[in-house]
Amino acid sequence: xxxTDLLDALDSGETIPAGSPLHAVMHETSQxxxxxxxxxxxxYHEPARVRELxxxxxxxxxxxxxxxxxxxxxxxxxxxRLGERVFLNAGCRFQDQGGLEIGDDCLIGHxxxxxxxxxxxxxxxxxxxxxxxxxxxxxVWIGANVTILPGVTIGEDAVIAAASxxxxxxxxxxxxxxxxxxxxxxVED
Numbered sequence: 001x002x003x004t005d006l007l008d009a010l011d012s013g014e015t016i017p018a019g020s021p022l023h024a025v026m027h028e029t030s031q032x033x034x035x036x037x038x039x040x041x042x043x044y045h046e047p048a049r050v051r052e053l054x055x056x057x058x059x060x061x062x063x064x065x066x067x068x069x070x071x072x073x074x075x076x077x078x079x080x081r082l083g084e085r086v087f088l089n090a091g092c093r094f095q096d097q098g099g100l101e102i103g104d105d106c107l108i109g110h111x112x113x114x115x116x117x118x119x120x121x122x123x124x125x126x127x128x129x130x131x132x133x134x135x136x137x138x139x140v141w142i143g144a145n146v147t148i149l150p151g152v153t154i155g156e157d158a159v160i161a162a163a164s165x166x167x168x169x170x171x172x173x174x175x176x177x178x179x180x181x182x183x184x185x186x187v188e189d
Contacts, residue, residue: 018127
């Protein structure tokens, strides 16, 4: 099994059984992500070096307009897609195996946690992993200490209030707040 096989399985929503060859590839890739994020978070780096490390982490070129304030962690890295002019504030933690897409012009607040995997509910299969992507549309503002759960899509121009837990899709231009997050109004120009 290769990383390409794993990404194909994750992106198609296949369950990754505990102890399977795909699970082994996921673990190997996670070790690389830990190494890269360890270097990223181990001291000060110029912005260009931060982008180089993010490129190594994701396996994709990171736009010069992307800004990340470490510390930043990802336990996989290879299924993150960042748009142009994305800003990730300090303390973001991404579990990206299931796929994470962040659109252009997004602002992601301190200590945001984004999860794209669930474990199986059955005690016998608890180690099995169920991927479900998170998609964040263009120009979204996510406040500090937000948690976004697997399978959520956030529409463009939406605002997620600080400390919210997003458990379901958020419409475009919605302001959501709370745990679980709920729409309280529409964002107007």
